Amino acid sequence: MSGWTPPALPARWSPAARPLFVGRRAELDCLESLWTDVTGGARQVAFLGGEPGAGKSRLLAEFCTLLHGRGATVLLGSCVAELGPPYQPFVEPVEALLAATGDADGPLSRLVGRAGGDDVAGNDTRRELYDAAVDAVRALAREAPVVLALEDLHWSGTAGLQMLGHLVERTAECRLLVLATHRTTAPERSAALTGTIAQLYRLDGVRRLDLAGLATEDIAEYLCAEARLPTHRARVAATLLRDRTGGNPFLLREVVREGAGRGTLPDATAAAPVSVRDMVAARLDRLTEPERQTLELAAVVGEETDLGTVLAISAWGADTTLAALDTAVAFGLLEASGPAFRFPHSLARQAVLDLMPATRRARDHLRVAGVLESSGAASERRTQRLAHHYAQGAVLGSADQAVRYLAEAAEAASRSLAHEDAARWFEQAAGLTEDPERRHRVLLSAAGAHLLGGDFARARTLFEEVATTAGPRDRLEAAIGYEAASWRPGLPGHGAVQMLTEALRGVPHDPADPLYVRALAGLGRALAFTGATEQADLFGRRALDLARAQGDDRLVGAALQAGLWIGLRPADAPAKLVRAIELCALAHRTGELGHLGPAAYWRGHICYLQGDPAGLGEAHDDLVRMARATGEAFFDYMAGCVRYGRQFAAGDLAGADRTCTELLEFGEAFGTDDTEGSSAVQTFMVRRESGALERVRPLLTGTESPEGHWAPGLLALYTELGLHEPADRLLRWLFDGRLAPHEGTAQWPCVLAFLTEAALQREDEAALRTLRPMLAEYAGTNLVAGQFVAVFGSADRYLGMVDSALGRSSAESLLAAALEMDSRMGATLHRAHSLVALAAHLRRAGAPTRRVAELVEEARGPAEELGLARVLRALAAVEPAARVPTPRPATGPAGLTARETEVLRLVAAGLLNREISARLVISENTVANHVRSILAKTGAGNRTQAALYAASHGLLAASDGMQ
Known part of the structure; x- marks a missing residue:
């Protein structure tokens, strides 16, 4: 430097x-x-x-x-x-x-x-x-x-x-x-x-x-200095102007200037304009024709107007134009800014544009475009300006030029990974394109950019428009795009199946045609999202075979990627992992990073399922890297879901809760394809572990209709809140032939877990016997639902609890296996639950009290440290009656743990994170996590407010001071 x-x-x-x-x-x-x-x-x-x-x-x-x-x-x-x-x-x-x-x-x-x-x-x-x-x-x-x-x-x-x-x-x-x-x-x-x-x-x-409006005393100060009013008159006028302008400084300044231009003072009798447009219109009326047209020309050029452009296109001579600009400055309509001129506010410029005759405004835009096109070196900014001016002048015949430059600007934005800008400009270009075939191609580009930018709903709308109006090959390409914009937000595949099927009827079934192969691959994935797994697998295998026969890496990648979404059972995992690894290697070899996202996600999903924490971490890193490299918002969202799952399993409930909020906000960017359903489950999982579900109890009557809710989730809520009769009723309702629609879906492991928890709480032996073979399919694996919407740890814990309730001898070995899996995964929360389950089984089986007590104490440590209220509640029910100790407070004010209180004291003492890290001998990242949790729990907006909270709640030691 x-x-x-x-x-x-x-x-x-x-x-x-x-x-x-x-x-x-x-x-x-x-x-x-x-x-x-x-x-x-x-x-x-x-x-x-x-x-x-x-x-x-x-x-x-x-x-x-x-x-x-x-x-x-x-x-x-x-x-x-x-x-x-x-x-x-x-x-x-x-x-x-x-x-x-x-x-x-x-x-x-x-x-x-x-x-x-x-x-x-x-x-x-x-x-x-x-x-x-x-x-x-x-x-x-x-x-x-x-x-x-x-x-x-x-x-x-x-x-x-x-x-x-x-x-x-x-x-x-x-x-x-x-x-x-x-x-x-x-x-x-x-x-x-x-x-x-x-x-x-x-x-x-x-x-x-x-920024709120200026106070009356501030306005009075302004009037004294700017309008030269005596103090007593300024105070009277300030009261009026505060009401008229709301204290808005720009409106205030314009009102004062307007009064000065009329030779009057802004007192109680002055008529203040009610809008900027009124003010600008009144001021424009006092300009000569050359002055007004020069100002209008400046508005057309842009918010900042260079003198050379105005002089080049002005219909008046240089002297007249320069004098007109000086007049505009004197009237407060423009401000000099070095060699250029600026409007004092975008509202003022827009008011000038709105007051111009539409045809003259369009003509001036074309004149500006002509100057830009004939001078200056090519650049992305020049292209963007040409696109804007030609588009604004399109009514006068410049549509072709507008489409050309809008498309060039959109393509440049795509190269910069600014997909959202690219989509907007492609759509604008399509709106100006009269040739139907060209319009369809531009719309496909716009839809593709929306897809990469994460607005799947808008992408589907544009793909559907092309699929219903274009020629056969464009229709097929649009149907392929529609399917891609459907599976990402997890929509059912029926619409995509229908669109692809109809589009395929219109083209030859040529195995050497890459578009045909891509359509088959997409059809297989779409069928998987309808639940037709066997049929989906046939199409997926056919597409992959055809792609391999052509020797086209891109085509093989597309077929492998589509095939990863076919088959959700644990038995499907080994073959899918092989495909995911192949796709990952292909992405690195060819530089097609778009394939790395699905490959990384499924590697992570399967590694979690099979209990491989190192593989899960590597896959998560690849997923984050791919999302940032390509700018695809969807894979940023998926990376967040994996992060949530890892935080939750580790017992970082504050971190998982923050991630839930981020994911909900992130999902709002996906057009109308919000992610509220997934976020609701994620939030429920966090809040039931932290003991924060009681706040929803008053909202439940116990008579909610299962048809109007996601029934398994409603059952889990009843179970957690101890609403026994509603839980019994809903459990019977689900077992009465209503489980089939849930089987084979990505949420099935979550459904199984919630059903098992309810049946265990209600000691429903018939339900447990029905669930046992369903759970057995997941033996030796971890339970994960959807895109890490919910993670439950080892399935063997659920099998062990069921067998314990049914009096089977296999219970202890299953629970021991669950404990080993949760320990291997570093899943502190799930390990605590497995310890509780094993302690409960041993107590039921009549094991020595000392052994049960050891398991209880082993679970208590992390539960108290992390604030795992659900684990602590379960421990209270399991702890041997002969040695129930006096419960130790798990949390302080606002639910702060002992460690968080310690960190808060140091924050209040003015220490930075690195200093706290050195003082407590913990990592700086851990300190940052504690600080974020403290702010969330106390409702503090920053460290200073957290320190004030500590002081007001007596959390500071006598020697502590706030610096």
Whole structure:
């Protein structure tokens, strides 16, 4: 970094360009506090939210200018609403980082469209791009504290938001302050942005500052300085203006300027405009025709208008145009920003555009496009701007050019792994395409991008449109895509089967046709999702044989991938593992990372099933790597599910609960294919182990209709809450011929477990005898339902408990085998349950009290340490009556464990995670997990609030102090 000069602050932040700043004292105090933490080595983040015109950018400029004067490195990035680059708002900061690192050809260059050649994805993955940015920021922060200022985050695409999350998560101990402005009102308040902020808000050092309107006294201060009102008049006018503008700084400034333009003062008799459009329209009426048209032309060019473009396309002479721009600045409609001009707010620019005649607006867009096309070197940003301007002028005959540039922009976004932007631009191009065949091809591209971006519902809609209107081969390709967009969210396969079957009728059944082979593979998988396993297997094997005969690695990979979803029984696992390993090797050999996800998931699933913890860990790592490399949101979701399963089995209930929340938020990005059902089961599993289910008891009557709920889940809830009569009734209802639809599904192991638990609690011998052979199929394996929706540990524990209840001699050996499996897996929670089950059996069998007591104590240790309330409750029922000790408190206030209380005391003393790690001789990662659990349990938003909680609940020792 030596010799590098940090970028200067933008001209619009200069003292002469910045309007008067009043109020925001509390916000500035908060930001100062964050900066103190940053200079101490802890990364801090503040999301500055508010409605349009709330003063977010003004506050950002004020504070960043202040820090720049103290020697901080300030990197500014911004977003634009119309076809901005995929990784906005990081384009400008990355440009600065490239200059600092001097690595013009590294991964960072891909983020700003500098990668040369036609390399589709290069050797860089999305993770590598993000890591390169993180490494550059860390290196910069070692030289001086860094401020990363991100404007208008609400216009960022998914790729930019993911990059922000990656950066924040990996700079916890870095001298970095991230300040991001965003709108909190519709339509800009997107689910993606809300989810990103919610996910990051759980981390240390992340704050939300939502800007309310200015207070009356702040407005009075502004009026005294800006309108030169005496104090007593300013106070009267401020009260009126507070009501009229809601304290919105932008509206306030416009009202004052409007009054000044009329030669009046904003007092009680002044008529304040009710909208920005009204204000802009009134001001435009006072402009001459050249002045107004020049301003309109500036609005068409963009939020920031370069002088050269305006002069090149203006219908007026250079002198007239320059004078018009000066007039616009004087009227407060534009602001000078170095060699360019900016609108003071996007609302002002949009108001100008809305007031323009539609045909003239379209004509001006085409004139801007003409200038762009005839000048300047080719770049991704130039392509995006051309696409926007030609699309806006399409009514005047530029549709072909718009389609061309929109498609080019979408393809560039795909190369950068910004699938969501690519999908949006492909769809826009399809909407402008008049040729039906071309439109179908563009729609297929749009649907494919939606598929990679995780919006499966939208992908299916577009694939279905093509499948019902296109020619035979496009219909078949669309049907293949529809099936791919159906299995990912786990939808039943009937619709895909029908679409593929109909499409296959329209093409020759040519074994040498790759499209035909892919369709057969997809049909096999779709049939598996209908439960027709044998028929699915026939199609899957046929497709794989044909693919191998062609010697096409990509085709073999597609057939292997589809075949992995066929067959869910334990007996299917060995053959599937062989296929998964082959697919994994093929993915690495060919670079087709899209195959690595399914291969990694099924390797992980089977390794868990067969009790191979090392294989599970390796598969999880591959799954995470693939998701980050390809940007496919679905496999990010699946990696989260595996993480949840591992956390749950290890007894990290706080971590598993956080992951549940993340997965639910993640699932909301899959269009209408939400994951609420899976998340509900995951959350239930966590909450029943932590003893948090009592809160739902008042919501149950015991008379719920099983047809209106997922009956096995309702049964589990009745069982856990001890609602005996409803549980008996529902258990009989399920055994009355209603189990068949559940068998053969991915959730069947979960159904079996819940049925067994209910039958054991109710001592229903008939039900246990019925369940015994069903469970026997899983002997020697672990029970896992769906995509790690629920993990239960060793099936032998359930078999052992059943045999114990039935008085069979095999119970002890089965429970011992379960204990060995749970120990091998490092599944602390499941091992505790197996210890309880073995103790219960031995007590029932009349074993010596001492042996039972030893098992009880062995289970008690981890149960108390991890807060496993369900295990502790089971121990109370098993513990030998002759030596029932006085129960030791398992938790403190808010359910804090002893270790969490100890960590909280050190947090309150001002220690950082690394210092706590050294003090307690535990890993820094373990400390971070404890801190996250403490924040979740106490409801604290940050470490300071947690320290206050500790003080108010008497958790600090007499010598402890809050620093």
